[in-house]
Structures are given as C-alpha cells and as structure tokens.
Amino acid sequence: MARILVVSLPFAGHVGPTAAVAAELVRRGHDVTGYTGAKYRGRFESVGARWLQWRAAKDYDDARLADTFPRVGDGKGIRANLANFTDILLGTAPGQLADIAAAGPFDLIVTDQLAFGGGLAGEKLGVPWATVAVIPLTLPSRDLPPLGLPVRPATGRLTRWRNTALWQPIKLAGRLTVDPRVARMRAAAGLGPAAVPGPDGLYSPHLVLAQGVPGLDYPRGDQPAHVHYVGRLAAPAGPPGDLPSWWPELAAARAAGRPVVHVTQGTLDVDPDDLLRPTLEALAGSPALVVCTTGGPPADVLGTLPANARAAAFLPHDHLLPLVDVVVSNAGWGGTLAAVAAGVPMVVAGATLDKPEVARRVAWSGTGVDLRTGTPGAARLRSAVTQVLGDPRMRERAAELGAKLAAAGGVTRAADLLEGLRR
CATH class of the missing domain: 3.40.50.2000 (Glycogen Phosphorylase B;)
Structure with missing residues (x-):
C-alpha cells in the first residue's frame, strides 16, 4: 500500500477526473489523500480518500471566482484569461507547495496539470509524481501550431515548417513574460531552472496521463514515451439519484x-x-x-x-x-x-x-x-x-x-x- 496524494484545483472539471483516479486507487487499497478546495471536499471523502485543506493556498469557489480574484472579472476576454493564469494558476502554486510539504511524506503525487504546486512539491520533496491532463495536452510538438491559433495539425514537411515559424514569436513572448515568473516561483521553492521553459515545464517528466485518444486529440509524431492517452477519466456510472418529473x-x-x-x-x-x-x-x-x-x-x-x-x-x-x-x-x-x-x-x-x-x-x-x-x-x-x-x-x-x-x-x-x- 502506498501513501498517495491527489492534487486538484477546485474546479468541477478538474475534480471530476482526479477524484475518479483517487477512487480507483482507494479501491486498490492505497492510502489516498485528496488536496483540493473546501467546496469539493466531499468528492474525495465520498470515495474513501482523506481530505487535505487548502490553507497556505488561497481557496476559492469556482462559481464566484471574481470574489477572490477580482481581475478575473466575468471570465471573458484576454485580460480575464491572463488573470486566470497569473492570479489563480501561478498565484496559488506556492501555497499549494507549502500545504503539501507540511502534510507529507507521500510516496507518490498525482497532480492536475494546472495545479502547478503539485509538480513543484514532487520535485522539492524528491517524490515520484504524475500529471493528469484535465484539458487537451498543451505540450509543444513539431506537428502542432501554437495554442490559440485556428490552424490544423501539420500533414507534411511544409506545414511543419509553418508550425516552426508560428512558434518563434510565441516562444519569444514566453521568454519575456511567462518564463521569468515561473523561474521566480521555482527559485522561491529552492528549485533550479526548469528543463523545459514556460508552463509546459510543469508537466511531470515521469508520467503524463492524457485524457482523450488520438483521433479526438491531435496526433503527435514526437509524443514523449511517458505520455499515455487513457481515454476518459470518470467514475463508473452510479444510480441516477433524484430525477425531474419530466425525465x-x-x-x-x-x-x-x-x-x-x-x-x-x-x-x-x-x-x-x-x-x-x-x-x-x-x-x-x-x-x-x-x-x-x-x-x-x-x-x-x-x-x-x-x-x-x-x-x-x-x-x-x-x-x-x-x-x-x-x-x-x-x-x-x-x-x-x-x-x-x-x-x-x-x-x-x-x-x-x-x-x-x-x-x-x-x-x-x-x-x-x-x-x-x-x-x-x-x-x-x-x-x-x-x-x-x-x-x-x-x-x-x-x-x-x-x-x-x-x-x-x-x-x-x-x-x-x-x-x-x-x-
């Protein structure tokens, strides 16, 4: 039996797959702790896991983000997306690391890909750690254009060259904006520079569990060997509960x-x-x-x-x-x-x-x-x-x-x- 920590940002779409993984690990006899916000405590406890509270990390209600992070506003537009990244994803990561370090030791950390503190804790504590991709993979590839561009995957040499050209300004912008923030966060945790620049360096180098399958997600001819598509991470369907009269x-x-x-x-x-x-x-x-x-x-x-x-x-x-x-x-x-x-x-x-x-x-x-x-x-x-x-x-x-x-x-x-x- 291993002592396993499962880390999830307190968003419904993140807790669903991570709690499903926690449930399966509990079923196999492991001692599992779910680390997430208070709103989703019951999702982990209901499957037999312990709950670790967000204390140093600023907790929030995903239905009322602007109450805790005013710059997110209504969640729409470029400024809101940037605030989501800087204030929530990067901003709560040092607190996540502090909470996890105080609660250890753990034999294995399984972290939501956007709960950056889980990966930092794995590195800091010298614990094997794995990433659960709760959104499509963002790992860069020679076959894919940068995120956000309405361009299809490469189909040959010319489109790979196109992708390379499209990536250059994105990488430059990252070096000027994202990389320094990630570097400061890692330095504050006592960690050296990331092997991979930017937020993609916060994926586990040991194991990435990607939701989806090739054909639904884009193909990658250079997919790392430690990245595995595992389909949909969801608990088996239980009783439907109370249904409306019109069902x-x-x-x-x-x-x-x-x-x-x-x-x-x-x-x-x-x-x-x-x-x-x-x-x-x-x-x-x-x-x-x-x-x-x-x-x-x-x-x-x-x-x-x-x-x-x-x-x-x-x-x-x-x-x-x-x-x-x-x-x-x-x-x-x-x-x-x-x-x-x-x-x-x-x-x-x-x-x-x-x-x-x-x-x-x-x-x-x-x-x-x-x-x-x-x-x-x-x-x-x-x-x-x-x-x-x-x-x-x-x-x-x-x-x-x-x-x-x-x-x-x-x-x-x-x-x-x-x-x-x-x-």
Whole structure:
C-alpha cells in the first residue's frame, strides 16, 4: 500500500477526473489523500480518500471566482484569461507547495496539470509524481501550431515548417513574460531552472496521463514515451439519484422519433445569454425536445421555457447522454469527452480558456460543428443543429471514437500506470 496524494484545483472539471483516479486507487487499497478546495471536499471523502485543506493556498469557489480574484472579472476576454493564469494558476502554486510539504511524506503525487504546486512539491520533496491532463495536452510538438491559433495539425514537411515559424514569436513572448515568473516561483521553492521553459515545464517528466485518444486529440509524431492517452477519466456510472418529473419524456421522445437536444454551458461559464437562451430561441417550436442544464443556477433563471423545452440545474450525464441525439455546449473538455464516450455528436461554441482548442478538435475529428464563437445567434445554432441531425457520419464518428475512449482503459489504465511508477 502506498501513501498517495491527489492534487486538484477546485474546479468541477478538474475534480471530476482526479477524484475518479483517487477512487480507483482507494479501491486498490492505497492510502489516498485528496488536496483540493473546501467546496469539493466531499468528492474525495465520498470515495474513501482523506481530505487535505487548502490553507497556505488561497481557496476559492469556482462559481464566484471574481470574489477572490477580482481581475478575473466575468471570465471573458484576454485580460480575464491572463488573470486566470497569473492570479489563480501561478498565484496559488506556492501555497499549494507549502500545504503539501507540511502534510507529507507521500510516496507518490498525482497532480492536475494546472495545479502547478503539485509538480513543484514532487520535485522539492524528491517524490515520484504524475500529471493528469484535465484539458487537451498543451505540450509543444513539431506537428502542432501554437495554442490559440485556428490552424490544423501539420500533414507534411511544409506545414511543419509553418508550425516552426508560428512558434518563434510565441516562444519569444514566453521568454519575456511567462518564463521569468515561473523561474521566480521555482527559485522561491529552492528549485533550479526548469528543463523545459514556460508552463509546459510543469508537466511531470515521469508520467503524463492524457485524457482523450488520438483521433479526438491531435496526433503527435514526437509524443514523449511517458505520455499515455487513457481515454476518459470518470467514475463508473452510479444510480441516477433524484430525477425531474419530466425525465420519462426523454425516452418517449426517442420512441416517437423526435430528436433530443441537450444544451449545457458546464459549471464555469454559466451566463445563460451566451448559449442557453439562444439555443432555446433557435429550437422553439421545432420537433426537438430541448433539455437544458444551467450548471448551478436554478432552472428558473431561464424564465418561461418554450413548450418543447425542459431544464434543471444539473442532470447525470452518464444517464442523460444515451438518450440524446445532439449536445450543444461551450466545449469544455470533460463534457466533450462525455458526449463522445456516449457516441453523441456536438455543436460547440467555445470562447474562453481552453475551449476554442477543444472546439477545433471537435470539428477536426468529425464529431461535430464548431461555431467559432462563444455567443452564437439563434439562426446559426438552428442551422448547426439541423446539420448535425442530418449528417449520420458525425454520429458514426462519435461512436467510433467513443469505443476508442473505452478501449483506452480510463481509470483502470491510469491506476496501472501509476502503480508502475511506484515500482
């Protein structure tokens, strides 16, 4: 039995995969501690792990980020993205290191890729450590353009040269801005320069557990040997819990040949004017049954619903998605993996953080339509949903990649690799 620390930023999309890995490690008899914010304490304790509180690291509620980090504001735009990186990701890392060092010793640290303090602790304490990629891999590759550019992966020598040229100004900007901050953070922890510059140097050099599979994520001909795609990291589906009274309408709609469209904005960007209300407007009066989740706010925040729409704050995806024909979302990676795992094609509208990158992967993989905006109008949404419903190739492709996600092993494969790192 090993004493294992699982580190997660207190965001729902980060806690889901890390808590699932923790549950599998507990099932195998390891002594597991989950280190995350107070809001998600129960997610780790409910699977039999201990909980380590954020003390030196500034804790926060992911639904109210601006209360703790005012510069994040409404989470939209370049300034908000920069504040998210500097104030939350970099800003809380030294406190994470202090909390982990005070709670040790541990035999193994498993850290969310964006919880930078977990990796620093692994280095500082001389403990084997692994990274869990909760968003698509950001590791640079000769086959890929820089993050944020709407350019597809390289297909030959010319496009690799293109990528090399595109990377040069990005690397220069990183050397002037990100690298000094990371270097100061490492120096304050008593660590020397990173082997790899920038935030990518905070991936584990021992083991990276990447969610997804090639074909959904971009191919990398130079992928390091310690990077492993493990599919979707999620706990096995349990009982659905309390369901709304209208739940039987889902099966009835499918039986009657009516399409079921699920629209969600996840749990972070939950302004209903971005996607929920435009989708309701787009599909009002159509044959579809539209099922909305608000990601936290009460369902009545949407006001009076069209006759063909139903809403709830949350619904169990593992039970909902098999009854759905199309998912409309803002391209969170966890939700995208869940949709593909269920073989459901998508319409995605991503604008913040990693979401445009996820949206581009959805379109590139053939599993859906990327609207290339976070605030699409009703007409574009109606056209995209109609396109997906009318193109069986997208559902077939989602089913194909869903089977590959399952075959990649999920938490079972992840735990095997982690136990191998200990040997």
